[in-house]
Amino acid sequence: MRLLLSAIDGALSPAPDPARVSWLREHEYAHRGVHGDAAVENSPAAFAEAIARGMGIECDVQKSREGRAMVFHDWELERLTGESGPVSRRDAAELETIALRGSGDCIPTLDRLLEQVAGRVPLLVEIKSKRDRNPVPLCLAVHRAIEGYQGAIAVMSFDPRVPKWFRRHSPAVTRGLVVTEEDNRGPRGRIGRHLALWHARPDFLAYDVRDLPSRFAAAQCARGLPLLTWTVRSPLLRERAARFADAPIAEGAGLA
Numbered sequence: 145m146r147l148l149l150s151a152i153d154g155a156l157s158p159a160p161d162p163a164r165v166s167w168l169r170e171h172e173y174a175h176r177g178v179h180g181d182a183a184v185e186n187s188p189a190a191f192a193e194a195i196a197r198g199m200g201i202e203c204d205v206q207k208s209r210e211g212r213a214m215v216f217h218d219w220e221l222e223r224l225t226g227e228s229g230p231v232s233r234r235d236a237a238e239l240e241t242i243a244l245r246g247s248g249d250c251i252p253t254l255d256r257l258l259e260q261v262a263g264r265v266p267l268l269v270e271i272k273s274k275r276d277r278n279p280v281p282l283c284l285a286v287h288r289a290i291e292g293y294q295g296a297i298a299v300m301s302f303d304p305r306v307p308k309w310f311r312r313h314s315p316a317v318t319r320g321l322v323v324t325e326e327d328n329r330g331p332r333g334r335i336g337r338h339l340a341l342w343h344a345r346p347d348f349l350a351y352d353v354r355d356l357p358s359r360f361a362a363a364q365c366a367r368g369l370p371l372l373t374w375t376v377r378s379p380l381l382r383e384r385a386a387r388f389a390d391a392p393i394a395e396g397a398g399l400a
Contacts, residue, residue: 149338150363156342159368165318165347167296168370168391171200171266175375175395176217184224186215187249191260200266200296202374202393205254205286212236213254213285219272225251254289263295268350268372268393270322273303283309290317304344311345319344320372323361324352334360350374353381356388365390 177183177190178197184190186203194201204217209232216239221227225242234242239251252260254269261267271286273279283306290297291314299310300320307319321344325333337360348370351361356373365371373389376382376398385392392398 153338153341153364154367157345160318160347162368165370167266168298168318168348168372171391172400173200173202173266173268173372173391173393174399175202175393176204177201178395178399180396184244184247184249186217186224186252187244187247188252188256188260189247189249191257195261195265198265199399200268200391201261202268202270203254203257204270204272205282206231206272207282207285208236208239209233210235211281211285213282213289214239215252215254215257217272219274254286258289258293258295261295263293266296267298268320269297269299270350271299271301271303271306273301273306275303279303279305280309283313287314287317298348300346300348300350304340307344307346318347320348320350321346322350322374323355325355325358325360326352329355348372350393351389353385353389353392356384358388362388 174194176185178193179185179190183193191201203215205213206216208214216231220230224245227242236253242251271282286299298318298320300322302322307321310317310319349364350372353373353376361371371389372391372393373385374393376385376392376394378397382398
C-alpha cells in the first residue's frame with residue numbers, strides 16, 4: 145500500500161521545480177511576526193522586529209466585508225481587540241482603525257504589510273478557511289494584493305482548495321499545504337492526507353512540529369517538497385525541527 149500511495153503521489157502531485165522553491169529552505173520564519181511583551185501578533189511592530197532580525201515572516205489573513213485581505217488570525221475580533229463580532233462584517237477602512245489590544249498598532253491590510261516588507265524578507269501568507277465556507281473570495285483578495293509583488297512570497301492553507309485555486313488561477317505563486325496529524329493518525333487519517341495532497345498539488349508542506357518525525361512528511365520531503373514546520377515554541381521543538389524539517393516557523397522561546 146505504501147508503494148502504491150507513493151506512486152500516486154508522484155503522478156497526481158508532482159514535485160515542484162527545485163529552483164522555484166529553494167528559497168523556502170533558506171530562512172527561519174517568525175510566526176505572526178516577532179511578538180510577545182513588546183508587540184502583539186500580526187502587527188506592524190511584530191513584523192518590523194522580524195525584518196530587523198532578517199527573519200522571514202508568517203502571517204494570517206481574513207477577508208473584510210467588501211473583499212480585502214486583512215492581516216488578522218481570528219475569525220472574531222474579541223481576543224485581539226476591544227471590539228467584538230466577525231472580521232468579515234467590517235469594511236477594511238473600519239478594520240484599519242481598530243487598535244490591536246495592548247498595542248499602538250491597528251489591524252493592517254495585506255497591502256500595507258507588503259509595503260512594509262518591500263521584498264526585504266520572505267513572506268508566508270496563511271489563508272484562513274473553514275470547511276463550510278467558500279475560500280474563493282479570500283483567495284481573490286490575496287491574489288489582488290500580491291499581484292506584481294517582487295519579493296519572495298508564498299500562500300498556504302489547511303484547506304486544499306486554496307492551493308488548488310492558486311495552481312489554477314495564479315500558477316506563478318508558490319503555494320503550500322498546512323498539515324496536522326493531531327487526533328487523526330490512523331489509516332483514515334493517512335489516506336486523508338494523501339487525498340488532500342492530490343487535491344492541492346502544493347509546492348511545499350507546512351507541518352505541525354508535534355507530528356515530527358512523520359512518515360508522510362518525510363516521504364514528501366524526499367520527493368522534493370520543502371518541509372516547513374510550525375509552531376516551534378521551545379528549544380526542544382527547535383531541535384526537533386532542525387532534525388526533521390527544512391525550516392522552522394517559530395515564536396517565543398523557539399526563536400533563534
